[in-house]
Amino acid sequence: MSSRNALVRRTSRSRGTGEATAPPSGHGHEPPWWSLSPERARTLLLVAARPTICALAATILLVLVVMLTTGTDLTSAPGAVAATWLAAHQIPLTVGRTTLGLLPLVPTAILVLVAARECARAVPNRPTPVELGWLTGAxxxxxLLMTAVCLAVTGDAAGVTPLEPPGPVTAFGWVIVLYLGAAAGGIASRAWSSLCALVPVEIPEWAVLGxxxxxxxxxRMLCCAALATAVSFFTHLSRLDGAYHQAHNFTDVLxxxxxxxLYLxxxxxxxxxxxxxxxxxxGAGSVGLFGVTAGQVPGVPALxxxxxxPPAAWWPVLLLVPIAVGVLGGIELGRVGDDRPGAPWxxxxxxxxxxxxxxxxAILGGGQLGAVGxxxxxxxxxxxxxxTWFGFGGFVGMVFARRFLAPTAPVEDYDDHIDDYDDYDDEDDYYYDDDDEDEDEDEDENDDYDDDPAVELDAELVTDIDDDVEVSIAAPGSAVPPADDIVDAEVVEPDLPEGDKTTGR
Incomplete structure (x- = not known):
């Protein structure tokens, strides 16, 4: 009897995502764009539900604490929760005849950052436009679903509280704008190249540098403004008693x-x-570096x-702050810009x-404040x-850097290295390369077969097989069990020389 060698080929599998790779051409068809694997559907569900549930739980807790502390009747709790959710998304509220459009930015910033972080964690490795679309929709x-519920609740609570539901266009518009920004920020932090690939035109280098x-x-401008706010606060500490004159107890002060x-x-x-x-x-008054007009100012510590x-003579000197910020930005562009014609752009x-x-x-931080205006x-x-200040200062700094300063390494390259390192910061965000892992595991399995004396490898057969295909040859009667993941097998009988057909010698 002639000996026969079993030539085994194992198809590659994807690991780490729980999704099988598409079958080779000729053996199947591509799944439609709307189909999702169970693992991907679970990820998108978490992106859609987790930030919303956490925000809703925090809103309910805050409202209950405030109502129980102030002794308010809990029958108006649903309306208060719905109004708080809408206010956290910068949706103007109307209580009686008073319109409140000046809303604090701290809750809004927290909601947007949490949604952006959740979106960034769910960005797949080398995403496609369809995957980015699914992620944005999630x-x-x-x-949007919670906003629709809150609009319905405020409409039902109109008979208990004087709260009027806002217009649906305004409500959904603010939510869409805020969370589109969160999705763009989250995707850009993980897959900036994929996001740029969606743009129909090529983005020039000077635009990226700008x-x-x-x-x-x-x-830098926000840091300077925060420093100026802190200095002005400590300069006007004498107003602190007047800001709390309406507080009657510790709860009011708190x-x-x-x-x-929240309004900081x-x-x-x-x-x-x-x-x-x-x-x-x-309202009717205004405050500026060149003049102050008297008006109604709310008595709150934030102001x-x-x-x-009247304005002091040295107040216009503060205009040097935005000019200096613009000059510093121009110096950086003048030193790191290799494209001299594109640096002005x-x-x-x-x-x-x-x-x-x-x-x-400024649009987010302003609004209507009742009778104040x-x-x-x-x-x-x-x-x-x-x-004017940023443009003029930027050109001055750029010209100065070109004439008197030596060029330096681009600052954005350091930022890119930091971003690449951050991609692997969290364990949940680490993505394995399927091909590398398959290759490593294939080598380990081949080593196991090589150690078995019953397994012989024909060199001429191995050279005909691609590098990404695992080959194992089992002799007749071998005790080595077949691998569990064998999906295709081909039996090849080589031509043996004349002699003992039983031993093959």
Whole structure:
């Protein structure tokens, strides 16, 4: 009898995701775009549900604590929970005839950051546009559903409380804008190249440099505004007693303090606008570096840093702050920009994006405050002045850096290395390479077969097989059991020389 060798081929499997790879061409078809594996569906469900459930639980707890502390009847708790959810998403509320559009930014920032973090954790390795679309839809699904429920609750509670439900277009519009920003931020932090691939035109290098410089410019300007707010607060500590004159007990003091802390980002954004020369409007009154108009000012601790008139002669010196921030950004672009013709465009891009960012922050940080009226930064003055200071200062810094400073390594390269390291920071975010793991496991299994004396390997057969295919040859009568994952087998009988057909010798 002639000996026969069994040539075994094992198909590769994906590991770490629980999803099988697509069959080879000719053996199956690609799944439709709307189909999801169980593991991926579970991930998207967590993205949609976990941030919403956590936010709702925190809202209910906060409302119950406040109502039990103040002795309020719990019959209005559903309406209060719904109103708090809407307020946390910057949706204006109308209580009786009073419209409250000036809402704190701290809850909104927390909700957006949590949603962005959850989205970033769910970004797959090398995502496709379809996967990014599913992920964006999951980020929006939970908040939109909860907002619809809250609108229905406020409508039903109108007979118990004087709260009027906001318009659905306004409510859903704010939620979509906020969570689209969260999804974009989360995806960009993990798959910036995949996000850029969706853009139909190629993004020039100077635009990328300008965007990164704009991020640093915004952070520096906010830090300067926060420092100015802290200095002004300690300068006007004498107003502290007057800010708490409406507090009658410890609960009132604690409530006003927490409310002021929630409005602290609004105050910092207004201070940033004030440093550029734009006026901060308080209804009929206004405060600016060049003039102060008397108006009705709410008596809350958050407004203690607000300067009072008449303006001092040194106040216009504060205009050097945005100019210096713009000059510093221009120096960085002048030193790291290899594309000399594109550096001015990068400076202009940085100024434009920084201004647009502060415009969005000013819109979020302002609003209608009951009988006081509109409270916030003058938006038109803010745009004109920020473009001027950041653009002018940026060009001055860029020219100075080109003439007097030596070029240096791009700062954004360091940021990219940090981002790449952060991709593997958490265990849940670590993605294995399926091909590498399959190859390692295949080598281990081959070593097991090589150690068995009953297994012989034909060198001529091995050379005809691809590198990514595992080969094991079992002799007749071998005690080695077949592998569990063998899906295809081909029997090859080599031509043996004349001689003993039984032994093959």
């Amino acid at each position: 980020v929006l699904a939970g908040p 965007a990164r410089a704009a991020r640093r410019t915004v952070l 409530g006003m303090t927490l409310l002021s802390l 980002p609004n105050v910092v954004i207004a201070a940033a606008g004030l440093l550029t020369g734009a006026a901060v409007q308080l 203690i840093p607000l300067p009072e008139g 990068a400076t202009l891009t940085s100024a434009a994006l920084s201004t647009l960012t502060f415009l969005a922050l 509109w409270v916030g930064v003058d938006l038109l003055m803010l745009v004109v002045l920020m473009v």
